[in-house]
Structures are given as structure tokens and as C-alpha cells.
Amino acid sequence: MKEMDKMSPDNNREIILQLICFAIKHRKIMQHYLDKTGVYQAQHRLLIEVFQNPSASQNDLARSMEVSPATIAVALKKLEKGGYIHREMDEGDNRFNKITLTEKGNRVVEQSRKIFETTNQKVFEGFTEDEKSVLLTLLQKLNHNLTKMEDEIKTEKRKDSKL
Structure with a gap:
């Protein structure tokens, strides 16, 4: 009997465990490589967000x-102190700062992008395009189901708060 014929709903737990193990290993590996850039993992995400949205305000980034504007403010303060970003007062509204990357910030973003690209290539080593396409479709289905569950929880919370 083929391996696929043996699959049953009892395998749900093992599939979830494999997904969790993958996420944990991926995060550890990424952290190892990203640590070499001198920027913490959450700061990488913020630097990339600033790169993709030049001159965005703190509120836009949040x-x-x-995340909360306070969380962004703390992270931006650290990145500015480290010389990775520059904040400029918005000419139209003094309450807002436009955030831009410095040369140092751009270098880290480029390093990060290379790390992500190399890691992605290694993760999918030995996969055909068809296999990646099937995996993507299956993961999208899982994500869709989780999104429905999140919506149910939000609805439940709204009902509970009205009681």
C-alpha cells in the first residue's frame, strides 16, 4: 500500500507538529544569520517595511x-540611535515624522534580502515547481481555515463584551 493511502485524519496532529517544528527551525536559522548584521529580528522587519514604504509615518508603519504606535516608536528610537534610519518632520504636519533609511540602514536591508533569498533557496532545495505549487495551495487552505477561526473568535468576543 502506498504511503498516501495510509494517511488518515489521525495524521492531523503530526502535520501540525511538522508545521510548528518547521516554523521554529526556520526562525532559529534566520536569527543566526540575521544576528550577523547587528540588528535584531524585529528591527529587520521594520527596516524592510521602511524600505518598502519610503517616507512612511510612524502611524503608517504601526x-x-x-503593532501599536508605541512599539514602533521604541523600535525607531533604537534604529535612529544606531544610525539605521533618519526621522524628518513632515512639512505639512509637525506631529508626523517621515522615516527614511540611512546608507547604513540600506546596507542592512540588502544583507537581509540576500540572507532571505539564500535561505529560501536552501529550504526548497530538491523541490520541483509543481511540488512548491501544491504546497502553496495546501498552506493557503490551512491559512484560510485559520482566518475563519480568527473571525469566529472575534465574533465570539464581541458577543461576550455585550453581555
């Missing part, structure tokens, strides 16, 4: 990263 919204796009789905």
Missing part, C-alpha cells in the same frame, strides 16, 4: 505592521 498600521502596516499591525
Whole structure:
């Protein structure tokens, strides 16, 4: 009997464990390589966000990263102190700062992008394009199911708060 014929709903737990193990290993490996750039993992994410959204305000960054403005403010302060970003007062509104990368920040973003690219290549070594396509479709289905569960939880919380 083929391996696929043996698959049953009992394998759900093992599949979830494999996904969790993958995520943990991937994070550790990425952290190892990203540490060499001198910037913490969360700061990489913020630097890349600034790179992709030049002159974005702190509030824009907080919204796009789905974190509080206070969290962004603390991270930006550290990045500015380290010489990775520059904040400039918005000419139209003094309450807002436009965030831009310095040359040092751009170098870290480029290093990070190379690390991500190299790691992605190694992770998918030996995979055909068809296999990657099937995996992507399956992961999208899993993500869709999780999104539905999140929506159910939000609805449940709204109902509970009205009681």
C-alpha cells in the first residue's frame, strides 16, 4: 500500500507538529544569520517595511505592521540611535515624522534580502515547481481555515463584551 493511502485524519496532529517544528527551525536559522548584521529580528522587519514604504509615518508603519504606535516608536528610537534610519518632520504636519533609511540602514536591508533569498533557496532545495505549487495551495487552505477561526473568535468576543 502506498504511503498516501495510509494517511488518515489521525495524521492531523503530526502535520501540525511538522508545521510548528518547521516554523521554529526556520526562525532559529534566520536569527543566526540575521544576528550577523547587528540588528535584531524585529528591527529587520521594520527596516524592510521602511524600505518598502519610503517616507512612511510612524502611524503608517504601526498600521502596516499591525503593532501599536508605541512599539514602533521604541523600535525607531533604537534604529535612529544606531544610525539605521533618519526621522524628518513632515512639512505639512509637525506631529508626523517621515522615516527614511540611512546608507547604513540600506546596507542592512540588502544583507537581509540576500540572507532571505539564500535561505529560501536552501529550504526548497530538491523541490520541483509543481511540488512548491501544491504546497502553496495546501498552506493557503490551512491559512484560510485559520482566518475563519480568527473571525469566529472575534465574533465570539464581541458577543461576550455585550453581555
